[in-house]
Amino acid sequence: MTNTTNASREVLIKATGLRKSYEDFVAVNGIDFEVFKGESFGFLGPNGAGKSTTMRIIAATLTRSGGELTILGKDPQSNGPEIKAHLGVVPQADNLDNALTVEENLYIYGRYFGLPKNFIREKIEELLDFAQLMDKRSVKVEALSGGMKRRLTIARALVSEPEILMLDEPTTGLDPQARHILWDRLFRLKEQGVTLLITTHYMDEAEQLCDRIMVMDKGSIMAEDSPAGLIKKYSTREVLEVRFGSDRNYVVAPQLEVMADRIEVLPDRILLYAENGEALLHEMNEKGLHPVTSLVRRSSLEDVFLRLTGRTLVE
Amino acid sequence: MAYKPRQGSLKIVDVAQISRVGALSVTEARLRIMWKFAWSVGVTAALNPTLYMLSVGIGVGKLINAHSGSVDGVKYLTFLAPALLATAAIQNSMDEVVFPVLEGFKWTKSFFAINSTPVSARQIADGVLFAAILRTAFSVTIYGVVIYLFGGFTSGRGWVAIPLALFAGAAFGAFIMGIAVAAKNDDTFFMLLGRFVMMPLFLFSGTFYQLTTMPIFLRWIGWLSPLWHTTELGRYLTYGHHLSLAMVCVHVGYLIAMFGFGLRYAHQQFEKRLSK
Structure with a gap:
C-alpha cells in the first residue's frame, strides 16, 4: 500500500x-x-x-x-x-x-x-x-x-x-x-x-x-x-493451535475459553487467539492441560475469515 | 526482453475500427487453424469429387444414358453436376461451422476468450461463418474443376453453379451454426445431424433424379431442403432446366430467407450463450 x-x-x-x-x-x-x-x-x-x-x-x-x-x-x-x-x-x-x-x-x-x-x-x-x-x-x-x-x-x-x-x-x-x-x-x-x-x-x-x-x-x-489491516482488526497477533484428540476438544474447550482472547473449536483442533501464544501454552501446561500437539503461529487471513463467517475458507 | 507496457491500451486499441472489422480477426484465426489441416482439406476437396464423378457420374450415368439417352434433356453428369456442387457446399460449410462452434463453446471454450476482447458475439459468429464460406469456396471451386474435366459442364454457363452452391452453403451454414450453439450433447447432435438432416436431404432433394419422380408424400422433404432449391436453380441456370419465373423467385427467396433468418438466429444464440 x-x-x-x-x-x-x-x-x-x-x-x-x-x-x-x-x-x-x-x-x-x-x-x-x-x-x-x-x-x-x-x-x-x-x-x-x-x-x-x-x-x-x-x-x-x-x-x-x-x-x-x-x-x-x-x-x-x-x-x-x-x-x-x-x-x-x-x-x-x-x-x-x-x-x-x-x-x-x-x-x-x-x-x-x-x-x-x-x-x-x-x-x-x-x-x-x-x-x-x-x-x-x-x-x-x-x-x-x-x-x-x-x-x-x-x-x-x-x-x-x-x-x-x-x-x-x-x-x-x-x-x-x-x-x-x-x-x-x-x-x-x-x-x-x-x-x-x-x-x-x-x-x-x-x-x-x-x-x-x-x-x-x-x-x-x-x-x-x-492484509495486515484485516488481521489487526479482526484477529490477535498470534494463534495457538492445540489438539487434544477429536473426542476431548469439545470437553476441554470451556476451560480454555477463559485463558484466551477468543477461541474457535474446529472438529480436529482448537484455535486460541492471543498476543503471546507461547505464554498461553505455558499457562495451559501449568493448569494441567497437555495437548497432544501444539503450534504457535502468526494470525492469517484464514483466521480473519473464520472470525467473520464462522467458517474456514476451504471446507 | 521483459514485458513493459510502453503505451497502454488506451493509446493502441482502436475500438471504432474493431467495431467495423472485428469479425475478420476471427476469420483470420479460423483460417490459421484450417491451415494446420491444409493437407487433408486439399486432398478431400480433390478426392471427393473425383470419386463421385467416377462412380455415380460415369458409372451410373453410363447405365442411365444407355437406358434412356438423357435425363431432363441432358446427359446424366450434366444433370447431376449442380446437385453435387450444392451438396458439397452444404456439407463443407456445415463442417466448418459445427466443429468450431462446439470447440469454441464446449471443448476449449475459446469463444469465451474472444468475448473478453472488444470483438462482439455477433462478430464471432460472422467471423466463423465467413471462414466457413472461404473454405467452401475453395472446395466447390475444386469440385467445379473436376466436373469440368469429366465433361459435366456442357454449356458455357456451367460455372454459374459454383457461386450458387456457395450461397446455399452460406445460408445452410448460418442456420446450422445457430442450432449448434444450443447443442447440449456433442455425440447426439452429430448423430441427429447426420442421420436425420444430412442423409434425408441428400437422398430426397432431387439430387440423383427429379423430385417429381418421388411419391407426393415424400416430396415435402425436398421442398424444405435448401439442397433441392439450389439444385433446381442450378439446373435452370446451367443447362436451361424448365422453371417458371414464380418458382425461380421461390427458390431464390428461400435461400435468401434461410441466410437472413439463419444468421439472425445464430447472432441471438451467440449473444445468449456468451452472456450467461
Missing part, C-alpha cells in the same frame, strides 16, 4: 450497490467498492461467494441486476467493447486455442484487439520472455503443462497492454512450484504499476499479492482492508 491517501488516487473501478440475482438466488448482494490505479486488489472468499460473478460483471461479459458500476469512467453495460479494450482477462479455466502454437495464441489474441501485426510480433518476444516460454514458442498448447498454460493465458491477456489485469483464481489447480513461479510473474507486473484485480480462495495468495482485500461471503462484503 502506498502512502498516498485514497482520496488523491485515480479511481479505475467504482461499484455502488452492485447486485446480480438469478431466479432463485442472489449471487452478488449490493456491494460497494473502489479500485485505484496501480493497486493490487483482491476478492477473497470461498467458492460461491460471488467473486467470479463480480469479475464477470466488471469484464462486461455479464449484465448486472442492479446498482451502479463504472470502469475507467464508463458503464460496462452500455460500453462493453470500450471497456473490454482496456482489460486483460485471465479466466478461471484456460481457454486457449489448443490447435495453435504458443506464439500463434498470442498473435491471434492481439489481432482480436485490432493491433498491427508488427506491434504484435514485437510484443510476442516480450511476453514469451515474461512467461518463460521462449523455448516453447512453436509448441502446440495441448502439449504444455498446467503451469505453462496458466502463464501463457496471463501473457495473452497482456498483449494489448491493458489498464487493468483481471485474474480469476490464478493458481487454482497448480502445484506449489508452479504457483510460486506465477506469483513471481505477478509481482513483476505489480512492480511495473499494472493494476491487478484478483479473486482467490487461497489466503496465502491474497496475502502475497494484494495491497487491499475485500472479504466476500454469500454475495456480500464481510470486510475490506490491507
Whole structure:
C-alpha cells in the first residue's frame, strides 16, 4: 500500500450497490467498492461467494441486476467493447486455442484487439520472455503443462497492454512450484504499476499479492482492508493451535475459553487467539492441560475469515 | 526482453475500427487453424469429387444414358453436376461451422476468450461463418474443376453453379451454426445431424433424379431442403432446366430467407450463450 491517501488516487473501478440475482438466488448482494490505479486488489472468499460473478460483471461479459458500476469512467453495460479494450482477462479455466502454437495464441489474441501485426510480433518476444516460454514458442498448447498454460493465458491477456489485469483464481489447480513461479510473474507486473484485480480462495495468495482485500461471503462484503489491516482488526497477533484428540476438544474447550482472547473449536483442533501464544501454552501446561500437539503461529487471513463467517475458507 | 507496457491500451486499441472489422480477426484465426489441416482439406476437396464423378457420374450415368439417352434433356453428369456442387457446399460449410462452434463453446471454450476482447458475439459468429464460406469456396471451386474435366459442364454457363452452391452453403451454414450453439450433447447432435438432416436431404432433394419422380408424400422433404432449391436453380441456370419465373423467385427467396433468418438466429444464440 502506498502512502498516498485514497482520496488523491485515480479511481479505475467504482461499484455502488452492485447486485446480480438469478431466479432463485442472489449471487452478488449490493456491494460497494473502489479500485485505484496501480493497486493490487483482491476478492477473497470461498467458492460461491460471488467473486467470479463480480469479475464477470466488471469484464462486461455479464449484465448486472442492479446498482451502479463504472470502469475507467464508463458503464460496462452500455460500453462493453470500450471497456473490454482496456482489460486483460485471465479466466478461471484456460481457454486457449489448443490447435495453435504458443506464439500463434498470442498473435491471434492481439489481432482480436485490432493491433498491427508488427506491434504484435514485437510484443510476442516480450511476453514469451515474461512467461518463460521462449523455448516453447512453436509448441502446440495441448502439449504444455498446467503451469505453462496458466502463464501463457496471463501473457495473452497482456498483449494489448491493458489498464487493468483481471485474474480469476490464478493458481487454482497448480502445484506449489508452479504457483510460486506465477506469483513471481505477478509481482513483476505489480512492480511495473499494472493494476491487478484478483479473486482467490487461497489466503496465502491474497496475502502475497494484494495491497487491499475485500472479504466476500454469500454475495456480500464481510470486510475490506490491507492484509495486515484485516488481521489487526479482526484477529490477535498470534494463534495457538492445540489438539487434544477429536473426542476431548469439545470437553476441554470451556476451560480454555477463559485463558484466551477468543477461541474457535474446529472438529480436529482448537484455535486460541492471543498476543503471546507461547505464554498461553505455558499457562495451559501449568493448569494441567497437555495437548497432544501444539503450534504457535502468526494470525492469517484464514483466521480473519473464520472470525467473520464462522467458517474456514476451504471446507 | 521483459514485458513493459510502453503505451497502454488506451493509446493502441482502436475500438471504432474493431467495431467495423472485428469479425475478420476471427476469420483470420479460423483460417490459421484450417491451415494446420491444409493437407487433408486439399486432398478431400480433390478426392471427393473425383470419386463421385467416377462412380455415380460415369458409372451410373453410363447405365442411365444407355437406358434412356438423357435425363431432363441432358446427359446424366450434366444433370447431376449442380446437385453435387450444392451438396458439397452444404456439407463443407456445415463442417466448418459445427466443429468450431462446439470447440469454441464446449471443448476449449475459446469463444469465451474472444468475448473478453472488444470483438462482439455477433462478430464471432460472422467471423466463423465467413471462414466457413472461404473454405467452401475453395472446395466447390475444386469440385467445379473436376466436373469440368469429366465433361459435366456442357454449356458455357456451367460455372454459374459454383457461386450458387456457395450461397446455399452460406445460408445452410448460418442456420446450422445457430442450432449448434444450443447443442447440449456433442455425440447426439452429430448423430441427429447426420442421420436425420444430412442423409434425408441428400437422398430426397432431387439430387440423383427429379423430385417429381418421388411419391407426393415424400416430396415435402425436398421442398424444405435448401439442397433441392439450389439444385433446381442450378439446373435452370446451367443447362436451361424448365422453371417458371414464380418458382425461380421461390427458390431464390428461400435461400435468401434461410441466410437472413439463419444468421439472425445464430447472432441471438451467440449473444445468449456468451452472456450467461
